[in-house]
Every structure is written in structure tokens, then in C-alpha cells.
Amino acid sequence: MVKKYFKAIRIKNLALLGLIFWGLMLHNYSDSFSFEIDHLLLFISVIITTASGYLINNYYDINSDKINNKNIEDLSKTFYGNCYLLHLFTSLLVLFISDLSAGWLNLVIITHILVYLYSLKLQHWPIIGNLVVAFLSSIVLLIPYWLTGKFWELENFNLSENLNQIFVIFCFLLTIKREIVKDMEDIQGDLKTGSYTLAIVAGQKFSKVILGVLVLISIGFLIICVLESILNIQNIFFFITMISLLVTFLYKTYQSFEKSDFKTLSNLLKINFLAAGIWLYILL
Numbered sequence: 001m002v003k004k005y006f007k008a009i010r011i012k013n014l015a016l017l018g019l020i021f022w023g024l025m026l027h028n029y030s031d032s033f034s035f036e037i038d039h040l041l042l043f044i045s046v047i048i049t050t051a052s053g054y055l056i057n058n059y060y061d062i063n064s065d066k067i068n069n070k071n072i073e074d075l076s077k078t079f080y081g082n083c084y085l086l087h088l089f090t091s092l093l094v095l096f097i098s099d100l101s102a103g104w105l106n107l108v109i110i111t112h113i114l115v116y117l118y119s120l121k122l123q124h125w126p127i128i129g130n131l132v133v134a135f136l137s138s139i140v141l142l143i144p145y146w147l148t149g150k151f152w153e154l155e156n157f158n159l160s161e162n163l164n165q166i167f168v169i170f171c172f173l174l175t176i177k178r179e180i181v182k183d184m185e186d187i188q189g190d191l192k193t194g195s196y197t198l199a200i201v202a203g204q205k206f207s208k209v210i211l212g213v214l215v216l217i218s219i220g221f222l223i224i225c226v227l228e229s230i231l232n233i234q235n236i237f238f239f240i241t242m243i244s245l246l247v248t249f250l251y252k253t254y255q256s257f258e259k260s261d262f263k264t265l266s267n268l269l270k271i272n273f274l275a276a277g278i279w280l281y282i283l284l
Contacts, residue, residue: 009051023280024144041098052087053115064189124195130179159229178269185262215250238279
């Protein structure tokens with residue numbers, strides 16, 4: 001049962017989120033902003049909230065996931081529902097016992113509402129569902145920056161001066177691409193359950209065009225960062241790695257026609273996330 005639970009909450013995805021989250025936290029620590037136990041409690045709440053999102057999504061997608069061969073047929077809706085409620089209350093309780101302001105509790109509550117609406121309805125709408133997931137991912141990665149007391153400052157694209165914001169923008173673009181790829185991968189199950197994702201409404205060819213445009217935007221964004229950043233060894237490694245992975249992804253996109261091909265594309269984007277997370281620690 002433990003193995004099934006870890007699979008249900010996408011433990012590998014949570015580990016990747018934790019890697020990136022703490023990498024950004026470490027970059028924000030300074031003489032005026034140091035570690036507190038409440039930061040750890042906030043992180044725990046974020047991870048539990050993310051896990052609850054996977055669980056409620058599994059709850060509503062159980063039929064389409066069976067069609068898409070995601071190997072969850074031995075887990076019931078009751079299992080997902082009970083686990084979701086447990087995670088929901090635990091994520092709020094962790095923040096409630098902390099000394100953080102009520103604003104953080106409100107943020108987690110709003111996140112839970114958006115995740116629930118996404119799983120219930122928004123994920124079945126073309127583009128809207130993709131943007132909601134990308135938005136929520138960005139919110140999570142902005143938390144280390146918001147803890148310093150700032151909301152959003154982005155005067156240029158210099159990595160040394162605006163690493164957190166640049167990283168969030170890049171991950172936002174990566175997440176949209178991955179969501180579109182997942183829609184293409186799951187098209188059979190979505191068709192039979194009445195979803196109207198981009199892949200269904202516009203077709204796979206048009207979806208690939210959108211992916212191509214997003215890749216070019218991402219590469220253009222990275223090139224702007226190159227021109228405005230100090231080109232030390234770490235930054236050169238980051239830019240070459242990210243652009244190489246994006247070019248590979250773009251090439252593979254137009255060679256993909258089967259479910260297994262789209263799974264490979266999704267894994268490529270995960271590697272992109274992982275490489276970016278590792279780079280955060282190289283910069284420390």
C-alpha cells in the first residue's frame with residue numbers, strides 16, 4: 001500500500017519540486033533573511049498541498065487514466081478521496097501551528113480551491129487548464145522570493161540580479177509545454193471521457209505548432225538572459241544545457257506520433273527541470 005501511495009502522489013515529481021524550491025530558498029538567504037523553522041513548515045505545507053493536487057486529480061481522472069494505461073486500476077476512488085482530504089487538512093494544520101502570517105494560509109487555501117476546480121472542470125478546457133497548472137507551479141516557485149518581503153521586481157534579465165524571477169518565467173514556459181504534451185499523450189482517454197483539451201479541439205499537428213512556438217520563445221528568452229548576464233562557467237553551462245535540451249525537444253516533437261513518443265517528450269522536459277534544479281546548487 002505504501003508503494004501505491006507514493007505512486008499516487010508522484011513522489012519523483014515532489015522530489016524534483018523540493019530540489020528546486022530549496023535551491024531557490026538558499027539563493028534568497030542573506031544577512032537580512034535567514035533560515036527559520038517556519039520556512040520548513042511552509043515547505044512541508046507546499047509539498048503536501050502539491051500531493052493533494054495529484055490525489056484529487058487521480059480521483060476525477062480514474063476512468064480516463066485506466067484507458068490511458070496508467071496502471072492505477074487497483075486503486076479506488078475512495079482511496080484517492082480519503083487521502084486527498086487527509087492531505088488537505090494536514091497542509092492547513094501545518095501552517096496554522098506556524099508563526100507565519102495569515103496571508104500564507106490564505107494562499108494555500110486559494111491554491112487548494114484552484115487545484116480542485118482544475119481537477120473538476122478546468123483541465124478539460126483547451127489551454128485554460130494548461131495555464132492554470134503553469135500558474136500554480138509559478139506561485140510555488142515564487143514563495144522563496146516572497147518570503148524576503150518582496151512581491152515582484154524585474155528590471156532586467158541578469159541572472160545574478162533576478163535569478164528567482166527568471167527561473168520562474170522559464171519554469172512557467174516549461175510547464176505549459178509539458179501540459180500540452182501530456183494532453184497529446186492522453187488523447188484516447190480524454191476523448192472517451194468528454195474532455196476538450198487542445199490536442200482534441202485543435203489536433204496534434206496544431207498542438208505541435210504551439211509547442212514549437214513555445215520552444216522558440218523559451219530559447220529567445222534564454223538568449224536575452226545570455227546577453228544581459230555575466231558569462232561565468234556556471235551560467236555558460238546552464239545556457240548551453242537548457243538550449244540543447246530545448247532544441248532536442250523541438251526536433252523530437254515533430255518526430256512524435258505515438259503515445260510512447262509523447263512520453264519521451266514529457267521525460268525530456270523533466271530532464272530540463274532537473275538540470276535547472278542542479279544548476280541552482282552549482283551556483284551556490
